[in-house]
Amino acid sequence: MAPAKxxxxxxxxxxAPNGLYILNxxxxxxxxxxxxxxxxxxxxxxxxxxxxxIVSKKLVADQYSMVNGTRTQIGGGSDLKIYGSKIYIIGFTxxxxxxxxxxxxxxxxxLNGIGGxxxxxxxxxxxxxxxxxxxxxxxxSVTKTISLGGGNYDNFAGGGLAxxxxxxxxANTSIYDATISTIDLTTLTVSQPIIExxxxxxxxxxxxxxxxxxLSPFDENAGFQYQAVGGLTVVSPKSNVPVFTTQAQAPFxxxxxxxxxxxxxxxxxxxxxxxxxxxxxxxxxxxxxxTSFMHPTCIAASAATGEVFVGDTKNSATTxxxxxxxxKSDAVNGIVYAFDKTGKLEYTITAGINPSQILLVQN
Numbered sequence: 001m002a003p004a005k006x007x008x009x010x011x012x013x014x015x016a017p018n019g020l021y022i023l024n025x026x027x028x029x030x031x032x033x034x035x036x037x038x039x040x041x042x043x044x045x046x047x048x049x050x051x052x053x054i055v056s057k058k059l060v061a062d063q064y065s066m067v068n069g070t071r072t073q074i075g076g077g078s079d080l081k082i083y084g085s086k087i088y089i090i091g092f093t094x095x096x097x098x099x100x101x102x103x104x105x106x107x108x109x110x111l112n113g114i115g116g117x118x119x120x121x122x123x124x125x126x127x128x129x130x131x132x133x134x135x136x137x138x139x140x141s142v143t144k145t146i147s148l149g150g151g152n153y154d155n156f157a158g159g160g161l162a163x164x165x166x167x168x169x170x171a172n173t174s175i176y177d178a179t180i181s182t183i184d185l186t187t188l189t190v191s192q193p194i195i196e197x198x199x200x201x202x203x204x205x206x207x208x209x210x211x212x213x214x215l216s217p218f219d220e221n222a223g224f225q226y227q228a229v230g231g232l233t234v235v236s237p238k239s240n241v242p243v244f245t246t247q248a249q250a251p252f253x254x255x256x257x258x259x260x261x262x263x264x265x266x267x268x269x270x271x272x273x274x275x276x277x278x279x280x281x282x283x284x285x286x287x288x289x290x291t292s293f294m295h296p297t298c299i300a301a302s303a304a305t306g307e308v309f310v311g312d313t314k315n316s317a318t319t320x321x322x323x324x325x326x327x328k329s330d331a332v333n334g335i336v337y338a339f340d341k342t343g344k345l346e347y348t349i350t351a352g353i354n355p356s357q358i359l360l361v362q363n
């Protein structure tokens with residue numbers, strides 16, 4: 001079943017989605033014997049890319065393997081984005097590029113330490129280890145590496161990038177850092193000044209108004225170790241300064257952050273799905289029918305319909321390194337919950353093991 005007839009849309013688009021992809025990390029394993037350097041070898045198994053047709057209600061459990069016959073680099077997938085006619089998957093060992101219409105493999109690029117991915121005028125921007133790599137969308141070759149400077153810039157947590165107008169915003173993820181860096185995309189140079197935000201800013205998104213949001217975790221040791229209160233920072237692209245902050249307690253292990261229309265969605269440390277209103281700056285619990293989550297990991301939202309989709313692993317054993325894991329008896333499929341704009345559950349989708357990203361598309 002071909003999943004798409006067009007190039008697809010991003011969640012902020014004004015057209016209602018009629019399909020969605022679910023990127024499933026699979027299981028992180030440690031294996032022996034160790035490699036030549038004496039280190040334990042880590043691998044992912046059971047990674048997959050599911051596709052669900054919202055109209056026909058048909059699910060393809062692993063769309064990628066069905067088309068390409070292999071799961072190479074899908075395992076450990078941490079990000080899933082669409083740009084033009086291509087879908088980009090950040091996996092454990094690099095980037096997999098597939099055709100948005102057919103899911104056919106176009107290219108695999110071996111790059112380690114990739115965090116966020118963003119796009120602008122035919123260029124791909126990849127964050128990691130204090131620098132931004134610029135990659136061409138046609139040749140998939142790295143054309144430029146931009147150093148962000150400073151000893152505390154880690155820049156490789158999941159997410160961490162957003163593009164508004166002609167500026168790239170980068171979350172500096174170190175626990176000792178409290179800044180967002182910016183790059184002028186017309187000159188591909190670092191801009192000044194650096195934007196001061198809540199410490200350890202990690203994931204980033206935008207809303208339908210072009211505001212930039214970044215989420216920071218709170219210190220789960222009750223502030224004793226790093227004194228990190230965490231929270232959401234809102235930055236205006238007009239001034240490049242924070243216009244609002246809230247100390248909602250987002251946990252270290254779940255910094256999913258998604259914007260659509262006038263709302264931004266994220267979780268607190270009690271697994272409540274929160275909705276931030278860009279106009280009123282109010283934060284409310286989105287789910288209104290009592291649906292609860294066990295181990296939520298990802299969020300997608302439609303600006304056109306107000307629907308929100310949540311991925312839940314349903315098994316904490318699949319979220320970390322597993323020793324002696326029995327895939328037949330211990331592996332548990334995740335669930336994607338679909339809520340209407342009032343926060344009521346519409347339906348659920350059976351995902352793969354450890355869903356990590358959801359991508360809405362318009363066929």
